[in-house]
Amino acid sequence: MTEKKSAWQSPWVIAWVAMVVIFFTMNMIMIYLAIDNNPGLVVDDFYERGEDYEENMLKKQARNPGWIMSIDMPRKIDVGQSVVCRFTVKDKVGNPISRDGVTFYAYRPSDAKQDFSVAMNQVGPGEYEAEVSFPLKGAWDALVSIKNGEDEYNTPKRIGVGIDWIP
Known part of the structure; x- marks a missing residue:
């Protein structure tokens, strides 16, 4: 068997x-x-902002001055620690640009209630600084916005707070 x-x-x-x-x-x-984990940022008026998106982007690209913008943050940022964010802006040939209305925005991708903004102070020609403190550990999206008349130009940076981060 x-x-x-x-x-x-x-x-x-x-x-x-x-x-x-x-x-x-x-x-x-x-x-x-x-x-x-909320996967991204959502604005309340998404429909209104997106109605003429392509047309507005083409107009904005046509008026783009070609500025060279950079955000400088410390490599290690701890929760609740005040750090200095530096922002530089130069024209196409490297000359510093000075404008009013430079703002640092911090967006928390997982919680919009934690978003904040800080006005940046000019410390030299084309150089701006702001002291910021992040209340929570994790990933943050930073955006520095500079106004040129009616137009607004932005430069982004991803930041890790309270963790070892490789930008």
Whole structure:
């Protein structure tokens, strides 16, 4: 008489069950991350802002002065620690640009209630500074906005607070 072997002794059955378990586990992890972490920034008036988006972007690109803008932040930022954010702006040939209305914006991708902004002070030709403090650990999106008459130009930077971050 031949003895029946258990299906669990077959490597094919074990491999298929392992793949199904891994598939469901990864899906549960992805669902948890999608619910727990808001994936991006949302504005309240998204429809109104997007109605003429292409037309407005083309107009803005036509008026773009070609400025060279950069944000300088410390590599290590701790929660609640005041740090100095530096912003420089130069024209196409490297001459400093001075304008009124330079603002530092900090956006928390996972919680819009934590967003804040700080006016930047001019410390030299084309050089601006602001002292900022981040209340929560994690990823932040920084944006420095400079106005030139009616137009506004922005430069972004991703910041890690309270973690080892490689920009």
